Amino acid sequence: MWKAVLLLFLLLPPTALAKGKTLRVNGRGFSFSISEPEGWVVDFRSAAQIANFVMHPKLSTWRESSVVVFGRFLAKQPKETLETFVDNALEEFQNSCPFFDIQDSDLELDGPQSFTTKILRCPGVRHEMVAVTEVPGFFVAFVLSADSPNGLREAQSPFQEVLSSFLWLKRNSDRRPTTPQNQ
Numbered sequence: 001m002w003k004a005v006l007l008l009f010l011l012l013p014p015t016a017l018a019k020g021k022t023l024r025v026n027g028r029g030f031s032f033s034i035s036e037p038e039g040w041v042v043d044f045r046s047a048a049q050i051a052n053f054v055m056h057p058k059l060s061t062w063r064e065s066s067v068v069v070f071g072r073f074l075a076k077q078p079k080e081t082l083e084t085f086v087d088n089a090l091e092e093f094q095n096s097c098p099f100f101d102i103q104d105s106d107l108e109l110d111g112p113q114s115f116t117t118k119i120l121r122c123p124g125v126r127h128e129m130v131a132v133t134e135v136p137g138f139f140v141a142f143v144l145s146a147d148s149p150n151g152l153r154e155a156q157s158p159f160q161e162v163l164s165s166f167l168w169l170k171r172n173s174d175r176r177p178t179t180p181q182n183q
Contacts, residue, residue: 022035022036023036030168030170032167033169034071037157037158037161039058040158041058043062051070051072052073053070054068054070055071055158055162056069066151067146068146069142069143069144069162070141071140071142072141072143075137076137076138085134085139086132089132093120097122100122102120104117105117105118105119107129109163110164113135113167116133127146128146128152129144131143133166135168140168142159
């Protein structure tokens, strides 16, 4: 069902608000907005095969950048909680990386949405900070991925800006709940 959400993002281009820094995406029965940090680009089309949107520093592409942020909307299963979703994702990470390291993140956010954040390390692979939140019908995962621990630290401020700015709005124009089946 995530393919329906992905198609939705491809068909509904974001509208820029507030001098191009805030991007708003409208969908059926909902909309959300995020800030585009100074010096970064939010792209809703280039990484469509793996994410709903990708963010990377200007003057690079997401494939060439040493640091990138992926945003994905994942369909929520009946009775699935944020805690079980995160636990299952961490278990998958542990199974794919025999010498893993998972740490809680002390990322401070000042936005309206709360996130569960973790730092994931797998030797020889990219370093990642993952932030997950729950909205009606979906889990939203933001992944900051970097080639090095320094890259992860240096990109933490733009990542915080995006997470702090994330705002999910249910629109009154559609009375049905926002679920993958209704998309």
